Amino acid sequence: MNDNTPTHDEQSMSDDDLIELIVRYNDGDLDEYEMTALSAALEGDDRALELFHSISLQSLTIAEVTSPRNKPTPFPRQTIFWWSAAMALAASVAFAVFLDLRAGQLPTVAKLVQVTGKVTVTMPDGEARELAVGDDIPVGMQITTDAIGSSATLEFPDETRVSLHGATEAAFREEDHKQVDLFVGNVVADVQPQLPGKPMQIITSQAVTEVLGTVLSVQASHLRTDVDVVEGKVRVHRTGDESAVDVAAGEKATVARDLPLKSQLRSPTPNHWKIDFEEELPTDWRKGIWAQEKLPLGSAGAVMTETRPGFLDPTHTTWYQIESYNRWSEGLFTVVEDTHMKVTFRVNRSDDVQVLLLSRGADFHGSDSVYEYMIHDFDPKKSSDWHTLDIPVAKFKKVAADSKVGSEEAPAGAPRFGQVIYKVVLSTQERDVDLIVDQLEFVPQPVASQD
Numbered sequence: 001m002n003d004n005t006p007t008h009d010e011q012s013m014s015d016d017d018l019i020e021l022i023v024r025y026n027d028g029d030l031d032e033y034e035m036t037a038l039s040a041a042l043e044g045d046d047r048a049l050e051l052f053h054s055i056s057l058q059s060l061t062i063a064e065v066t067s068p069r070n071k072p073t074p075f076p077r078q079t080i081f082w083w084s085a086a087m088a089l090a091a092s093v094a095f096a097v098f099l100d101l102r103a104g105q106l107p108t109v110a111k112l113v114q115v116t117g118k119v120t121v122t123m124p125d126g127e128a129r130e131l132a133v134g135d136d137i138p139v140g141m142q143i144t145t146d147a148i149g150s151s152a153t154l155e156f157p158d159e160t161r162v163s164l165h166g167a168t169e170a171a172f173r174e175e176d177h178k179q180v181d182l183f184v185g186n187v188v189a190d191v192q193p194q195l196p197g198k199p200m201q202i203i204t205s206q207a208v209t210e211v212l213g214t215v216l217s218v219q220a221s222h223l224r225t226d227v228d229v230v231e232g233k234v235r236v237h238r239t240g241d242e243s244a245v246d247v248a249a250g251e252k253a254t255v256a257r258d259l260p261l262k263s264q265l266r267s268p269t270p271n272h273w274k275i276d277f278e279e280e281l282p283t284d285w286r287k288g289i290w291a292q293e294k295l296p297l298g299s300a301g302a303v304m305t306e307t308r309p310g311f312l313d314p315t316h317t318t319w320y321q322i323e324s325y326n327r328w329s330e331g332l333f334t335v336v337e338d339t340h341m342k343v344t345f346r347v348n349r350s351d352d353v354q355v356l357l358l359s360r361g362a363d364f365h366g367s368d369s370v371y372e373y374m375i376h377d378f379d380p381k382k383s384s385d386w387h388t389l390d391i392p393v394a395k396f397k398k399v400a401a402d403s404k405v406g407s408e409e410a411p412a413g414a415p416r417f418g419q420v421i422y423k424v425v426l427s428t429q430e431r432d433v434d435l436i437v438d439q440l441e442f443v444p445q446p447v448a449s450q451d
Contacts, residue, residue, distance in 0.1 A: 022052050108136035109172045110154040113161070116367065117150025119143065139173045142183070148425065149358060149370035149399065160200065163188045165368050166326065166358065166423070177201065182220045186328040188364045190215050199235075207255040208237045214249075217364045219329040221284060224256035226329035228266055230363050236261070252329070269331035269420050271339070274441040275324075277301045286423075287323035296344065296386050296438055304436040305427070321427040322437055328360065331420035333442050335359070339393040339415075341373070342441040345426075346386045348434040352376045357396060358423040359415060371396035371415050386438070393442070 021038045024030055030038065042048050112119070112135045120128045122142040137143065137154055145152050145164045153163040156178060164170055168185025172178075178200040180187065191200050193213035202209040204220040207227070214232025218225065227236050229247045236253045237244045238261050247253045247263045255261060278300045281290045288303040295302055305320035324332070333339070347353065353375040360368055373396045375389065398413035415421070421442070428435055 018048060107139045109139045109174050110137040110156045110162075111135070112137060112152060113155045114151070114153035114163075114367075116152075117145065117147045119145050119150065119152040119164075137172055140171050142169055142171050144169050145185070148356065149368060151368050158192045160192045161190045165360065166328065179203065182218055184220055184222070186217070186219045186326070188215070188217045204255075206239055206257075208239065210235045210237070215364075217329065219326070221326070223284065224254060224259075226252060226254050228252040228329055228364065230365075267330070269334045271334050271336045272441070272443040273333040273421075274439070274443070276439045277303045277437070282325055284325045285323075286325060287321040287425075291436055299438050302436050302438040304434070305432070307432075308427075317429055319427045319429055320432045320435065321425060322435065323427075324424045327422045331360075331422050332424065333421055334362075335393060335415045335417055335419045335421065336444050337417060338445045339442055340445045341391045341393060342388065342439070342443065343375075343391075343426075344386060344388045344438040344440075345375075346384065346434075346436050346438075348384050349431075351428055351431055351433045353433070353435055354425075354427050354429070355396075356399075356425040356427070357393070357415060357421045358425070359419040359421050362418050362420060369415070369419070370399040372399050373397070390445075392445070 018038075018041055021030065021034060021041070024034070025038060042052055112131050112133055115131070115133050119131045120143070121131055121138060122128050122144065123138075124141070128144070131137075131143075131152070143152065143154070143164065145166065145168045148166070150167075151163060151165045153161055154172065155161050156174065160178065162170075162172070162180055165186040165188065168187065169183040170185070170187060171181040171183075173181075177194070177198040178191075180189070180200070180202045182202055182204050187202070189200070189202065189211065191211045191213050194200055194211070196212075199210040199212045202211065202218050204218065204225040205222065206220075206225040209216070209218060209227050211234050212232075214234060215230040216232075216234055217228040217230070220226075227234065227247055229249050229251055231249050233246055233248045235244055235246050236255060238255050240257070243261045245253055245261050245263050250266055251263045252266045253261065253263050276299075277290065280301065281288060281303060285303075287306045287308060289306050291302045291304045292300070303322050305322055308319045308321045308323075341355070343355075345353070355373045355375065357371040358368065359371065360366070371393075373391060375391075394414045396414055398415075424440065424442075426435065426437060426440075
């Protein structure tokens with residue numbers, strides 16, 4: 001062992017030294033000894049990890065500096081032309097924010113003007129604080145909308161608005177230009193005209209989108225970024241190389257490792273969607289376990305529920321869920337007249353099964369809505385049999401934004417024609433009834449002809 005290698009007893013260091021190491025790590029300036037020191041400081045120290053997370057703004061994988069066997073190498077800056085510059089700025093801003101916080105001051109960048117559900121901000125010390133309408137948004141701190149159907153709208157001083165929808169994590173800053181770091185989830189930005197040469201930037205792990213003044217939607221996951229432009233024009237740069245493309249109103253661009261970077265016309269969301277789980281679950285399926293046993297005749301696969309503690313309240317209920325992938329950008333299906341849900345499922349015990357439809361407005365305008373239908377009209381004596389139900393979507397009812405899902409106080413109101421459904425959830429609450437779904441389909445019901 002190298003005599004200069006820190007031992008376990010030497011891992012602790014001052015906040016100032018730790019912050020300096022993290023900032024210089026993001027700049028790619030640490031030597032081998034300093035990398036070892038940072039690894040030792042983060043190993044098993046939750047507070048140090050939270051500080052690393054806050055300063056790095058999720059731009060780097062913590063595993064890179066916590067592996068007990070493999071020493072990390074400096075981040076390959078030559079392969080991330082735009083991302084490296086943005087994250088260097090992010091680290092310096094976060095460092096300044098941390099110092100301001102210690103001095104009793106917290107710089108702000110925008111104001112929270114609309115809230116649905118639960119919205120939190122994660123502070124440098126790792127504490128998550130719930131936000132309300134009128135609260136100021138601190139520079140560089142992670143804002144999270146963390147419940148089904150939750151959303152938040154932030155407004156910059158120039159009246160530029162950014163809305164977060166569904167399970168979304170993002171941070172905001174403005175020095176010489178506005179910047180949104182979108183870690184995961186969905187945002188819609190209504191951007192006022194910006195100064196020449198100082199476009200607003202929306203940064204994901206795959207792309208940097210430059211906006212001078214327009215309306216657009218960005219959906220980010222760990223695998224891809226979708227940019228949909230409603231008004232105006234934006235420029236999308238792919239991280240990992242220096243390729244770029246202009247995307248105009250009515251067009252979209254998908255940025256992923258194995259896809260060519262190009263703009264294309266946005267296709268209308270179809271009026272039908274079907275999935276049968278025959279060949280495993282899609283790679284981006286959110287909740288569920290693939291099953292191959294005790295299936296209906298002719299079926300090769302199905303999906304069974306997966307536990308999700310605290311679906312709506314982390315301190316209370318455990319939910320058992322099947323949750324589709326997030327199709328915020330293109331949508332799963334558009335609600336039309338006489339859209340029906342057809343579902344083939346089985347439970348081993350009689351209990352209600354909740355179906356939720358998460359919707360957005362056409363062209364990303366308007367607020368999100370959540371609609372609910374409770375399946376409870378099958379014979380309890382045959383609860384272990386396979387059931388196929390055909391339910392008009394008109395029987396779904398809107399869930400109140402601030403009520404518990406499934407509450408009897410939820411107001412009536414079916415999905416409106418033209419709304420885009422982008423996620424479907426099936427679940428039971430508190431009790432596992434072994435829900436398993438073989439097929440799920442949403443399709444217009446043909447009107448019977450009259451002779």
